[in-house]
Amino acid sequence: MNTLSYKTVSANKATANKEWVVVDAEGQPLGRLASTVAKILRGKHKTNFTPHVDCGDNVIVLNAGKVTLSGNKWNDKTYIWHTGYPGGQKSMTAAELQKKDSLKVLEKSVKGMLPKNRLGSALLKNLYLYEGTEHKHEAQQPETININEFK
Numbered sequence: 416m417n418t419l420s421y422k423t424v425s426a427n428k429a430t431a432n433k434e435w436v437v438v439d440a441e442g443q444p445l446g447r448l449a450s451t452v453a454k455i456l457r458g459k460h461k462t463n464f465t466p467h468v469d470c471g472d473n474v475i476v477l478n479a480g481k482v483t484l485s486g487n488k489w490n491d492k493t494y495i496w497h498t499g500y501p502g503g504q505k506s507m508t509a510a511e512l513q514k515k516d517s518l519k520v521l522e523k524s525v526k527g528m529l530p531k532n533r534l535g536s537a538l539l540k541n542l543y544l545y546e547g548t549e550h551k552h553e554a555q556q557p558e559t560i561n562i563n564e565f566k
Contacts, residue, residue, distance in 0.1 A: 424463060425465045425468070426458075426463040426464070426465040426468050426470040427465075427468055428468065428469070430463070431458070431463070431468060431469065431470035433469075433470070433471070433472055433473060433541075434472045434473070434557075434558065435472065435473045435475065435552060435555040435556065435557035435558065436455060436472050436473070436474050436475065436557060436558055436559075436560055437475045437477065437550070437557045437558065437559045437560070438451075438452065438474060438475070438476050438477070438559075438560060438562050439476075439477050439478055439548075439559075439562070440476050440477065440478050440479050440481060440482050440521065440562075441477075441478040441481040442481065442483060443482055443483065443562060444482070444483055444484070444485065445482045445483065445484055445520065445521065445524055446524065447562075448476075448482060448521070448562060449521060449524035449525045449527075449528055450528055451562050451565055452474050452476065452521075452525050452542065452562075453525050453528035453529055455471060455472050455474050455565075456471045456472070456474055456525070456529065456538045456539075456541055456542060457471045457529065457538060458470035458471030458472070459471075460565075460566070467534065469534065469537050469538055469541070471538060471541065472541070473541045473542075473543070473552075473555070473557075474541065474542050474543065475543045475545065475550050475552055475557055476521065476542070476543065476544050476545065477545050477547070477548050477549075477550065478545075478546070478547065478548060479517070479518050479521045479544040479545060479546065480513070480517030480518060480520075480521075480546050482520065482521055484509060488509060489508070489509050489510040489513070490508055490509075490510055491508075492508065492509040493506045493507065493508055493509075494506065494507050494508075494509070494512055494523065517546065518544040518546065521544060522539075522542070522544060525539070525542060526539055
């Protein structure tokens with residue numbers, strides 16, 4: 416019996432086939448969109464997924480500021496951080512963050528769904544958010560996918 420046929424194949428930087436994907440975020444729920452984008456960034460939809468390697472795709476999100484939140488989440492959802500000084504806890508609602516920087520809401524949501532280590536930081540660099548429908552990555556010939564039909 417040839418035991419080499421049962422060998423587990425791990426992807427590495429050289430064997431990972433990274434592609435470019437375009438997603439339209441207009442009217443999409445924030446959490447569902449962010450979880451799908453995080454899965455594509457991580458590469459979990461590929462057969463050669465390896466947990467410790469960046470084998471995911473590059474994702475371009477168009478209309479990133481036009482995501483939706485259901486219910487009263489625009490006013491109830493708060494983002495909390497600490498400045499490091501005594502009494503330095505700050506907070507901001509989702510509506511305030513959307514008004515300040517409309518791309519940050521989706522970026523923070525996707526970042527929270529990625530690993531909290533150097534790999535997660537590297538994966539986040541493969542995410543490109545744009546306010547409108549134009550982007551500067553035409554040379555990469557990205558494939559447009561429908562996020563609702565993505566498995």
